[in-house]
Each structure stands twice: as C-alpha cells, then as structure tokens.
Amino acid sequence: MKATRYEGNKTFNVIEKDLEAPVKGDVRIKVAYSGVCGTDVHIYHGMMDKRVNIPITIGHEMSGTIDALGENVIGYEVGDKVVVRPLDDRGVKPSDKGFNHICEDLKFIGIDSPGSMQQYWNVPAFTLHKLRTATDLKLAALIEPLSVAVHDVRLSELKSGETAVILGGGPIGLLVAMVAKDTGANVIVSEVNPVRIAKAKDLGLDAVNPVKMDLIQYVKEKTEGRLADVVFEVAGVQPALDIMTEVAGIRGRIVMVAIHGEKKNVDLFKFFWKELKLIGARVYEKEDYEKSIQLITDNELHFEKLITDIQPLTKIQEVFENIDKKPDGLKILMDCQQ
Structure with missing residues (x-):
C-alpha cells in the first residue's frame, strides 16, 4: 500500500508499506478521499513540529469503506461506508464531566497518531460512523469539517x-x-x-x-x-x-x-x-456527526461547490506547495486510491 509521510521542513514523501491486520477492537479502512484541513497546512509549515511525531502520516477529514475487521468489532461489516470521528478519548477522567470530546487527555487522530492520507488506515472501531448507502464518498470527506x-x-x-x-x-x-x-x-x-x-x-x-x-x-x-x-x-x-x-x-x-x-x-x-x-466551541460530539451525515447525504445545500480540487495521493507535495501559492481555495481532496 501507499502512504504519505510528513518529514518536516515542508516535505512529504510517498512510501510503500505492508498492509497491517487490524488488532482487537480496530478496523482497517480503504480510504477513498482525505480532505486537506487548515491544521494540515499548519503541520506542513512546521508550526506543530513540537506536537507531531515526525515522520507521520497526517489527515483526519476522510471517507472510505471497511476493508477488514479486528476481533470483537460488532455492528460493522466489510464493505460498509464509513467516516471517522478522529477523537481518541480513552484517557477520559471523572474531572472531564462527561464531555469526552474535550477531555483533558484527548488525542486527535491524524495529529497525535497516524492519519488518513494513506490507502489503508487502521483505526479504533469506536471512532466510526456508518454512512447511508446512498452517501457520495467525495461529499462524505466533508463530514468532519461540517460537524465542526x-x-x-x-x-x-x-x-x-x-x-x-x-x-x-x-x-x-x-x-x-x-x-x-x-x-x-x-x-x-x-x-x-x-x-x-x-x-x-x-x-x-x-x-x-x-x-x-x-x-x-x-x-x-x-x-x-x-x-x-x-x-x-x-x-x-x-x-x-x-x-x-x-x-x-x-x-x-x-x-x-x-x-x-x-x-x-x-x-x-x-x-x-x-x-x-x-x-x-471546540471540535464536535456524536450528535453533530450524525446530523452532518444526514445533511451530506441529502445534499440539499450543494456541498459539492466547496470542493476546489481532487488530486491523487501521490501528488501530496505538489498539493501543499500549491496551497501556499493559491491560498484562496476552499476544500482540496486527496484521492487516496491513486
């Protein structure tokens, strides 16, 4: 499989790596599209080098289909269309008052751990939201920012x-x-x-x-x-x-x-x-994702107008360089299977 890596110093590389079987409680997703977020651009500019573990695969706005299931994953099947709500709240404490999405020890997947700008991505099943069958996977890559x-x-x-x-x-x-x-x-x-x-x-x-x-x-x-x-x-x-x-x-x-x-x-x-x-207001909660999924599936608001460009994963370096040259674009998607 192909995966991208941020190497620091405004540099991305595309590497070949072996597929990894999902561990217990995880699923492997065949990533369809991954959107470029403002945070990704900050990472590219080195503004988050003290936080990210270089080299790292970034990306958290995505859509895809389940490719493999780890043990003890229920409610999902291979082939299901899904998006990831990229919040790892396994460090939640009573002092967080039940607001897991902003818990003190929250880890943001795609920043604090490997993200979606790769062909296949292993993630905890508890981060998944199942999409309707009719949902367009291009538009579904907008669900994360729409949930914000x-x-x-x-x-x-x-x-x-x-x-x-x-x-x-x-x-x-x-x-x-x-x-x-x-x-x-x-x-x-x-x-x-x-x-x-x-x-x-x-x-x-x-x-x-x-x-x-x-x-x-x-x-x-x-x-x-x-x-x-x-x-x-x-x-x-x-x-x-x-x-x-x-x-x-x-x-x-x-x-x-x-x-x-x-x-x-x-x-x-x-x-x-x-x-x-x-x-x-910080990130989102489960109910925000579910409403976003419905809005994207219905698409009465014409979200496709926000997609500026779609580029192959292999052109990631060029994509980020062009964002610097033309910063007035809106949403660029990476086609993670190209």
Whole structure:
C-alpha cells in the first residue's frame, strides 16, 4: 500500500508499506478521499513540529469503506461506508464531566497518531460512523469539517428568524453560514477575499467585504438597528475580534470558532454594556456527526461547490506547495486510491 509521510521542513514523501491486520477492537479502512484541513497546512509549515511525531502520516477529514475487521468489532461489516470521528478519548477522567470530546487527555487522530492520507488506515472501531448507502464518498470527506460547523451552530442556540454574522468566509466559515441558513436564520458573511466572497454568493449567501463597506452599518440596515443575534468569529485575526463586539446586538451571543494561540485584546466593556455572551466551541460530539451525515447525504445545500480540487495521493507535495501559492481555495481532496 501507499502512504504519505510528513518529514518536516515542508516535505512529504510517498512510501510503500505492508498492509497491517487490524488488532482487537480496530478496523482497517480503504480510504477513498482525505480532505486537506487548515491544521494540515499548519503541520506542513512546521508550526506543530513540537506536537507531531515526525515522520507521520497526517489527515483526519476522510471517507472510505471497511476493508477488514479486528476481533470483537460488532455492528460493522466489510464493505460498509464509513467516516471517522478522529477523537481518541480513552484517557477520559471523572474531572472531564462527561464531555469526552474535550477531555483533558484527548488525542486527535491524524495529529497525535497516524492519519488518513494513506490507502489503508487502521483505526479504533469506536471512532466510526456508518454512512447511508446512498452517501457520495467525495461529499462524505466533508463530514468532519461540517460537524465542526454543526457543533458551532448548535452551541450558539441560533433560532429561525435571527440574524447571524460570520466573520471569515473560509471553508469552516462557509460551512457555518450554510448550517446557520439551514436553521432559518438570516446570514451575513464578512470576508475580504474576493474569490471567497464570490463563492459565498454562489452558495446563496449574503457576503460583504468589511474593508470596502461599513459592516456594522450594513448589519444595522438589515436588522432595523438590532444588529446580530449571533456572531461567529472564524477568521482568527485581530480585526475580527475588534468588530465582533460591535456587530453583536443586545444580549448577542459570540461563538469563538477560530483558534487563538496567544492572548488577544477584546473589548470586555461591550460584554457588560450589552450583556453579551462568549461561547467557546471546540471540535464536535456524536450528535453533530450524525446530523452532518444526514445533511451530506441529502445534499440539499450543494456541498459539492466547496470542493476546489481532487488530486491523487501521490501528488501530496505538489498539493501543499500549491496551497501556499493559491491560498484562496476552499476544500482540496486527496484521492487516496491513486
């Protein structure tokens, strides 16, 4: 079988290795597609070299079919279409209060252990979600990032008729916007990249460039001065942090989707003045995956429009180099059987 390995120094290699039989409680998956995530790009840039065990096969957005079963695996059969919820929560403790998806000793599969950018992948059966027979495996590779969006919107308690502003129109931002709109909310995407603005509009979303237009005034006009009920901060940059408390209306909820590795300035006075709420949101739970599977299978939201390109696994180095050259793409899939 072929497998890719991140070797450090912006370098991937494609190697040949023997198939491994799944151990007790594991399954072997024939990986169909593996999506390139922003975290994968951070790994490529060396930003996570202190965390990942180099050399390592990365990847966690995937779809595939079960190829072999280890002992004591029940509920699955060879040939089942599946996706992996890449959270290894076997270190859960009582102090985690039952929130296994963010437990203190959580291991993220594809970062802390080998991932999906290989032809065959052995994983614990407890990470699996079975797909409907009709599910398109290309679209199914979007289930992991879509589950992030579903989780974010669920925690926001967004209701039909409310206004949601999404700060950042990258892959996750657009998925949040699509899920938010599907709940019946009025959605506005704030994004500076013209390619991504065009994609948002192609998806039927209201999108504006805050550099060229006064976002706060625009939201006021759309809401008769009430501003946003929910703001999703997905951009991860200081200007988004600056405007999130301005664009939120009285008792608005702000969902922190982006990862900020360092302390940032936030206008806490606005939280007092408008009784705002700040909601942290990290990865996903089982119910988010199940909803995402249904959304992908139905595909009424046209998720295929988010797939920028599909490339063979053997071109992994070229794929990551091209992402640096053209960072305004959305979702690139690796065809793991080529």
